Amino acid sequence: MKTLRLSFAPGALLLGLVAPVAVHAGPWSVRVAAAYLQTVDESSNTVSVKVEDKFIPEFDVSYSFNEHWDADLVLTVPQEHSVKANGAPLGTFKHLPPTLLAKYKFTPMGGFQPYVGTGVNFTLIFDDNLAGGGLKLENYSIGPALQAGFDWKLNDRWALNLDVKKAKLRTDVSTAAGAFVTEAQLDPWIYSAGVRYAF
Numbered sequence: 341m342k343t344l345r346l347s348f349a350p351g352a353l354l355l356g357l358v359a360p361v362a363v364h365a366g367p368w369s370v371r372v373a374a375a376y377l378q379t380v381d382e383s384s385n386t387v388s389v390k391v392e393d394k395f396i397p398e399f400d401v402s403y404s405f406n407e408h409w410d411a412d413l414v415l416t417v418p419q420e421h422s423v424k425a426n427g428a429p430l431g432t433f434k435h436l437p438p439t440l441l442a443k444y445k446f447t448p449m450g451g452f453q454p455y456v457g458t459g460v461n462f463t464l465i466f467d468d469n470l471a472g473g474g475l476k477l478e479n480y481s482i483g484p485a486l487q488a489g490f491d492w493k494l495n496d497r498w499a500l501n502l503d504v505k506k507a508k509l510r511t512d513v514s515t516a517a518g519a520f521v522t523e524a525q526l527d528p529w530i531y532s533a534g535v536r537y538a539f
Contacts, residue, residue, distance in 0.1 A: 365538035365539065366539050369402045369537060369538040370399070370537055371534050372399055373503070374397065376393070376530070377394055379391045379526040379528045380527040380528070383522045389423060391423055398414065399416065400414050400415070400536075401415070411442060412457060412487070413438065413440055414440075431470035437462070439461040439505070439507060441458065452492060453490055455489060457487035457488070458486055460483070461484070461507040461508065465511055476516060483507060483509060489503030498538075499535070501532075
């Protein structure tokens with residue numbers, strides 16, 4: 341019996357070393373969330389531009405460099421918004437707003453992992469149909485973005501997430517002939533709740 345125990349001992353030791361590695365999450369993670377996009381809707385002159393607030397899907401891909409620093413790429417699908425000017429329907433436009441963020445994760449407290457982040461938002465604007473084609477928007481906006489939130493870890497791979505972002509998003513509104521009308525200052529807040537999975 342002693343011989344049998346000794347013959348299994350190296351195998352048991354190897355399994356004990358490998359098993360934690362097999363379940364340990366790697367540096368990549370993804371997050372899927374429901375987000376509410378709320379625009380500030382300020383303008384540079386007397387023409388008040390109001391863009392529809394709405395729920396949108398949000399997808400994040402994150403890479404963890406170490407226990408404190410991540411890079412987050414925040415994505416969604418193209419979104420169509422209705423627009424009003426001084427309260428009257430003006431038309432619609434579509435946009436796609438990927439955001440790249442550097443995220444700092446604070447030391448976790450049990451399963452609670454808070455973080456903050458900063459980066460840049462690049463919004464593509466297209467298919468604008470305002471005033472029957474009489475008005476046009478710039479086709480992109482670049483601006484800073486801020487982020488804060490937390491993960492609540494359920495296990496080594498799964499976590500619940502709450503997150504809020506603020507992005508600078510502004511676009512000039514011009515006539516079809518190119519004459520400037522106003523600057524639409526949208527500067528949205530994005531509130532989201534979702535789940536994260538670490539690979």
